[in-house]
Amino acid sequence: MGNEKDHLEAIEGKEKFRYIGTSPIRPDGVDKVTGRANFGADFTANGMIHGRVVRSSHAHAKIKSINIEKALKMKGVKAIVTGQDFPKIDPSDKVVGEVVVSFYDMSQNVIARDKVFYDGHAVAAVAATSIKIAEEAAALIEIEYEVLPAVMTVIDAMKKNAPVLHKGMKTEGMDPVPKRSSNVASRAELKLGNAAEAFKDADVIVERDYTAQTVHQGYIEPHACVAEVSADGMATIWSSSQGQFMVRAFVAKLCAMNASKIKVIPSEIGGGFGGKTKVYLEPLALLLSRQSGRPVKMVMTREEVLRATGPTSGGHARAKIGAKKDGTLVAAELEMEYEAGAFAGSPVKLGCMTGFAPYNLKHVSCIGWDVVVNRPQAAAYRAPGAPVAAFAVESAMDELADTLGIDPLELRIKNAAVEGTQAPYGVKFPKIGCLETLRQAKATEHYNMPLGPNQGRGVASGFWFNIGGQSSASVMVNPDGTVIVATGSPDIGGSRASMALMAAEVLGIDYDNIKPLVADTESVPFSDLTGGSRVTFATGKAVVEAAEDAVNDMKRRAAKVWDVDIDQVEWKDGIATCIETDIHKPMTIAEIAAMAGKTGGAISGKANINAKGAGAAFATHICDVEVDPETGYVQVLRYTAVQDVGTAIHPAYVEGQMQGGAVQGIGWALNEEYVYSKDGQLQNTGFLDYRVPVASDMPMIDTVIVEVPNPGHPYGVRGVGEVPIVPPLGAVANAVSHAIGIRMADLPMSPPKILATIDAAD
Amino acid sequence: MAKHHVEAIINGDPAEFLCGTEQTLLDCLRDELSLTGSKEGCSSGDCGACSVILDGRLVCACLVLGVEVNGKKVETIEGVAKGDDLHPLQKHFLQEAALQCGICTPGFIVAAKALLKENPHPTETEIRYWLAGNLCRCTGYDKIITAVQKAAAEMRGES
Ligand code: FES
Ligand code: FES
Numbered sequence: 001m002g003n004e005k006d007h008l009e010a011i012e013g014k015e016k017f018r019y020i021g022t023s024p025i026r027p028d029g030v031d032k033v034t035g036r037a038n039f040g041a042d043f044t045a046n047g048m049i050h051g052r053v054v055r056s057s058h059a060h061a062k063i064k065s066i067n068i069e070k071a072l073k074m075k076g077v078k079a080i081v082t083g084q085d086f087p088k089i090d091p092s093d094k095v096v097g098e099v100v101v102s103f104y105d106m107s108q109n110v111i112a113r114d115k116v117f118y119d120g121h122a123v124a125a126v127a128a129t130s131i132k133i134a135e136e137a138a139a140l141i142e143i144e145y146e147v148l149p150a151v152m153t154v155i156d157a158m159k160k161n162a163p164v165l166h167k168g169m170k171t172e173g174m175d176p177v178p179k180r181s182s183n184v185a186s187r188a189e190l191k192l193g194n195a196a197e198a199f200k201d202a203d204v205i206v207e208r209d210y211t212a213q214t215v216h217q218g219y220i221e222p223h224a225c226v227a228e229v230s231a232d233g234m235a236t237i238w239s240s241s242q243g244q245f246m247v248r249a250f251v252a253k254l255c256a257m258n259a260s261k262i263k264v265i266p267s268e269i270g271g272g273f274g275g276k277t278k279v280y281l282e283p284l285a286l287l288l289s290r291q292s293g294r295p296v297k298m299v300m301t302r303e304e305v306l307r308a309t310g311p312t313s314g315g316h317a318r319a320k321i322g323a324k325k326d327g328t329l330v331a332a333e334l335e336m337e338y339e340a341g342a343f344a345g346s347p348v349k350l351g352c353m354t355g356f357a358p359y360n361l362k363h364v365s366c367i368g369w370d371v372v373v374n375r376p377q378a379a380a381y382r383a384p385g386a387p388v389a390a391f392a393v394e395s396a397m398d399e400l401a402d403t404l405g406i407d408p409l410e411l412r413i414k415n416a417a418v419e420g421t422q423a424p425y426g427v428k429f430p431k432i433g434c435l436e437t438l439r440q441a442k443a444t445e446h447y448n449m450p451l452g453p454n455q456g457r458g459v460a461s462g463f464w465f466n467i468g469g470q471s472s473a474s475v476m477v478n479p480d481g482t483v484i485v486a487t488g489s490p491d492i493g494g495s496r497a498s499m500a501l502m503a504a505e506v507l508g509i510d511y512d513n514i515k516p517l518v519a520d521t522e523s524v525p526f527s528d529l530t531g532g533s534r535v536t537f538a539t540g541k542a543v544v545e546a547a548e549d550a551v552n553d554m555k556r557r558a559a560k561v562w563d564v565d566i567d568q569v570e571w572k573d574g575i576a577t578c579i580e581t582d583i584h585k586p587m588t589i590a591e592i593a594a595m596a597g598k599t600g601g602a603i604s605g606k607a608n609i610n611a612k613g614a615g616a617a618f619a620t621h622i623c624d625v626e627v628d629p630e631t632g633y634v635q636v637l638r639y640t641a642v643q644d645v646g647t648a649i650h651p652a653y654v655e656g657q658m659q660g661g662a663v664q665g666i667g668w669a670l671n672e673e674y675v676y677s678k679d680g681q682l683q684n685t686g687f688l689d690y691r692v693p694v695a696s697d698m699p700m701i702d703t704v705i706v707e708v709p710n711p712g713h714p715y716g717v718r719g720v721g722e723v724p725i726v727p728p729l730g731a732v733a734n735a736v737s738h739a740i741g742i743r744m745a746d747l748p749m750s751p752p753k754i755l756a757t758i759d760a761a762d
Numbered sequence: 763m764a765k766h767h768v769e770a771i772i773n774g775d776p777a778e779f780l781c782g783t784e785q786t787l788l789d790c791l792r793d794e795l796s797l798t799g800s801k802e803g804c805s806s807g808d809c810g811a812c813s814v815i816l817d818g819r820l821v822c823a824c825l826v827l828g829v830e831v832n833g834k835k836v837e838t839i840e841g842v843a844k845g846d847d848l849h850p851l852q853k854h855f856l857q858e859a860a861l862q863c864g865i866c867t868p869g870f871i872v873a874a875k876a877l878l879k880e881n882p883h884p885t886e887t888e889i890r891y892w893l894a895g896n897l898c899r900c901t902g903y904d905k906i907i908t909a910v911q912k913a914a915a916e917m918r919g920e921s
Binding site: 023025026028029030032033034035036037038039041042132217218219220221222268269270271272273299301302492493494650652653655656657659660661662663664686687688692693694695696697698700701 | 857900
């Protein structure tokens with residue numbers, strides 16, 4: 001479909017949509033409510049054996065020796081691999097994007113070579129005929145370590161004499177580059193105008209330090225895969241991930257194989273939230289299979305998931321905002337240090353880019369430090385980098401509103417970014433819905449309800465870019481006129497339904513006559529992974545274009561049958577009609593499909609695109625809490641999420657994304673955190689003590705969908721998945737701060753912390 | 763070590779399997795009987811993804827040993843629908859979009875079924891507390907609660 005103007009015209013005629021904006025049952029739904037759907041751990045292969053990983057319990061140590069002899073001799077043990085079995089990768093081998101992907105680091109994270117960098121770091125892997133034997137053999141592997149002092153927090157890691165994790169790590173982005181190695185991987189800076197100077201014009205300045213802890217994505221499905229390498233070296237991997245092509249590319253790299261020799265078949269995925277954008281088990285399983293000649297299944301335990309995968313970066317932020325008496329913002333500053341975990345690459349730069357994006361500011365300075373510590377290498381988690389930055393900025397905005405005596409939403413409305421605003425990260429915003437979310441939040445019944453004693457209300461806004469990227473789609477018309485839509489994008493939250501709805505809209509046929517599927521790496525061209533809130537936008541755009549391609553093909557067939565020019569054929573509601581004359585009886589898709597053999601063979605459409613024009617997402621959340629002054633327990637009483645989604649293709653799943661993201665954010669704000677012992681062992685390695693929100697903790701999550709269409713998408717889609725986790729940290733913190741009358745700047749706001757804060761103020 | 767021979771009624775049908783002393787009911791269902799609808803999210807009783815009904819009682823299959831079910835009745839997610847005929851809970855989970863990734867769904871449906879048997883008129887709070895042992899990281903629980911409320915109403919003949 002054509003340009004932005006065409007898109008907007010199509011979207012504005014939205015009442016004409018037949019399928020978009022409805023919420024039908026998802027195509028894969030019945031399998032998922034009956035237990036038939038196959039997730040990562042549900043797959044088995046004939047002759048399959050089982051792999052287990054041997055993990056370090058030291059947070060930082062040199063590996064002096066690994067002795068696998070005893071383990072190898074055990075009956076039933078078929079293969080053992082260590083870091084030395086993997087090809088060496090050059091340190092310069094990296095892909096530089098917004099977050100750097102270093103294959104050198106990736107290979108060391110998958111399995112340690114010379115050093116272990118965190119509790120849970122993989123050191124060896126064993127495959128045996130049963131899990132039990134594999135576990136017993138794992139215990140027989142003798143590893144000699146030289147234990148090194150561990151650094152667990154950014155503060156310790158940045159100290160002058162801190163033990164250095166990676167010799168040769170020189171802070172990038174410094175001028176001049178420091179001579180000494182340190183744990184600071186890089187410094188990012190973002191500047192607009194001259195903040196230092198502009199602060200002089202402020203009537204009021206608020207400034208404070210904020211802390212947020214490392215949290216885990218917490219998907220309920222542990223990582224799992226089966227890998228099989230046949231005697232001719234061809235590999236097949238079944239795995240649960242956010243991208244079958246990502247798995248193929250990373251495994252190819254880490255195992256020095258050619259991509260055409262690896263086929264990756266995606267299973268259903270039991271949650272990812274960014275945490276399944278990496279490989280952990282797949283390269284190990286592949287090597288174990290190559291060595292044993294048997295398919296190898298590997299499934300993590302929950303403890304392994306928490307110790308060795310994810311988490312997201314905790315960190316510190318100092319936010320400073322200056323304003324005029326009337327609330328006009330004049331300058332803002334943010335300085336942040338994020339934990340990268342064991343290897344460089346925290347999303348601190350994304351934090352810098354997103355923090356002040358909801359506001360119209362002429363003078364901004366953001367500095368971010370990417371710091372390595374002896375924790376697992378951070379993985380993306382829903383809007384990576386943004387929540388901690390927004391926590392600091394939105395808390396500061398709240399404090400500013402209090403100081404000025406202005407309603408916090410009014411303050412945001414006054415300063416909201418609008419079309420044409422220069423965002424601190426470089427772009428001039430096109431059409432965006434920031435102001436609309438704020439206005440609609442202010443108009444909710446929730447915002448205008450009275451509060452009781454010990455209760456507080458907080459609001460916060462958030463921004464996320466949303467991304468496009470490469471997506472492929474094929475639309476295949478079956479001989480009976482039903483349609484298959486194949487894409488390469490794993491469906492984590494109902495995207496098959498959105499793909500089918502968009503295809504139905506273009507083809508003009510019933511949703512139920514369309515079967516969307518997530519294809520393996522050999523059945524659909526390359527696609528980027530599911531992440532960045534890109535699938536409904538980018539893969540959706542590919543589906544729309546592929547469906548249009550199929551429609552053109554069908555128009556061509558009809559023109560051929562009628563012996564008219566193709567532009568004499570109109571396509572509407574799944575029927576081809578001849579405009580020129582009514583002597584030709586209109587043909588349905590089923591009739592055209594039935595005749596395909598006579599008109600040139602099977603009918604299909606395809607689109608392989610690199611989608612540009614992703615539309616930014618803004619959200620505003622409102623949270624009411626009640627704090628028990630005796631126990632410090634925070635009850636969330638009411639919660640409303642307002643979000644601009646562009647166009648809601650399947651409104652029920654859009655709401656679901658908003659609600660789920662909000663609750664993850666509430667968990668981050670109130671309960672969740674990684675707790676380490678002094679020498680770096682993770683203490684809370686299960687769901688009992690790494691406590692994510694449960695049903696009884698939560699109220700209903702009200703949603704308000706705002707639709708300011710994105711001109712960059714044929715139906716106006718922006719992307720919904722990530723921005724909902726950006727505002728909650730600030731919204732909850734502001735609510736608690738108002739309830740107790742003391743500013744809470746340290747997450748999580750667990751009962752003991754709140755009690756200590758109240759006691760300290762008494 | 764010799765395996766134990768276990769006989770049980772699973773989803774109404776007699777079943778027998780061999781199991782090791784240390785194998786959990788969840789392992790037996792998934793690995794010995796290929797009933798992979800019950801999921802393992804934690805194997806410590808904290809996530810509810812493995813919820814099954816054992817002689818009428820809701821349990822975490824990861825906390826029960828395979829040998830313990832000898833002579834007992836086990837109901838799993840695979841037995842909730844009768845052929846093509848979905849249980850009201852399954853229908854309302856679909857209609858309310860109460861699943862996103864769907865990994866928690868079998869556990870929630872089995873647990874909610876046990877709730878509605880015991881209490882056909884649960885309040886929102888009762889539903890939330892009953893399901894507090896089932897984790898869902900995707901939905902924020904909102905739509906799950908609604909689905910259970912609507913299924914309960916349908917089962918009471920109110921809709
Ligand atoms: S697997 Fe049984 S409760 Fe989590
Ligand atoms: S739907 Fe994903 S965990 Fe519940």
